[in-house]
Amino acid sequence: xxxxxxxxxxxxxxxxxxxxxxxxxxxxxxxxxxxxxxxxxxxxxxxxxxxxxxxxxxxxxxxxxxxxxxxxxxxxxxxxxxxxxxxxxxxxxxxxxxxxxxxxxxxxxxxxxxxxxxxxxxxxxxxxx
Numbered sequence: 001x002x003x004x005x006x007x008x009x010x011x012x013x014x015x016x017x018x019x020x021x022x023x024x025x026x027x028x029x030x031x032x033x034x035x036x037x038x039x040x041x042x043x044x045x046x047x048x049x050x051x052x053x054x055x056x057x058x059x060x061x062x063x064x065x066x067x068x069x070x071x072x073x074x075x076x077x078x079x080x081x082x083x084x085x086x087x088x089x090x091x092x093x094x095x096x097x098x099x100x101x102x103x104x105x106x107x108x109x110x111x112x113x114x115x116x117x118x119x120x121x122x123x124x125x126x127x128x129x
Contacts, residue, residue, distance in 0.1 A: 002024060002025065002028050002030075002102045003025055003118075004022050004023070004024055004098045004099070004100060004120035005022070005023045005024075005120065006021065006096070006097075006098045006120040006121065006122065007020070007021045007023075007123065008020040008021050009123030009124045009125045010124075010125070010126070011126040011127075011128065012088055012126070012127055012128075013128050013129075014088060014089055014090055014127055014128065014129050015087060015088065016088050016127070017084070017085060017086045017087075018085050018088065018125060019082055019083065019084045019085070020035065020082065020085070020096055020098070020123060021080055021081075021082055022035070022080065022081045022082075023078065023079055024079045024080075024100060025079070026079055028079065028100075029102055030052045030100045030101060030102050031051070031052065031102070031103065031104060031105065031108070032049055032050065032051055032052060032101040032110050033049065033050055033052050033074070033081045033098065033099065033100050033101070034046060034047075034048065034049035034050070034061075034072075034098075034099045034100075034101075034111065034116060035047045035048045035049070035072065035081075035096055035097070035098055036096070036099060036113055037094035037095065037096045037097070037125075038094055038095050038097070039093060039094040042094075044113055046061075046063055046110070046112060046113060047066055047083070047096070047111075048060065048061065048062050048063070048066065048070055048071075048072040048083055048111075049061045049072065049110035049111055050072045050074055050081060050110075052074055056076055058074070060072050060073075061110040062111075063111060065091075066092075069085065069088075070083060070084065070085050070086070071083070071084040071086075072084075083096070085125070088125075088127045090127050090129045091127075092125060092127050093126050093127050094124075095122040095123070095124055095125075096122065096123050096124075096125050097121075097122045098119070098120040099116035099120070100116060100117070100118040101116050101117060102118055103117060
């Protein structure tokens with residue numbers, strides 16, 4: 001059973017930064033890992049995703065709303081994927097969820113939540129103006 005443990009959420013003023021972490025259990029296979037968010041009263045949207053490859057350097061994908069401000073990366077040694085969030089805006093306020101695709105699938109849309117079969121519990125990010 002794949003488990004995801006998220007950390008790093010919190011409250012910050014606009015323009016500030018936060019880094020979210022998502023750690024999988026050791027020796028867990030993942031094809032993609034992604035970060036999604038859901039604001040109150042809104043649907044869940046894909047924020048960033050990464051093709052997780054053993055040597056690192058997998059392709060990354062971003063929503064237009066966070067392109068240039070957020071960076072997703074992986075640390076194989078720590079079985080961890082990070083989401084570095086800079087220049088945060090009040091509209092980034094949401095519950096952020098880490099997700100993993102732990103199967104081999106063709107034709108994946110990395111920012112689509114339906115692709116992912118394992119989800120974390122979520123971590124709250126609040127950005128004040």
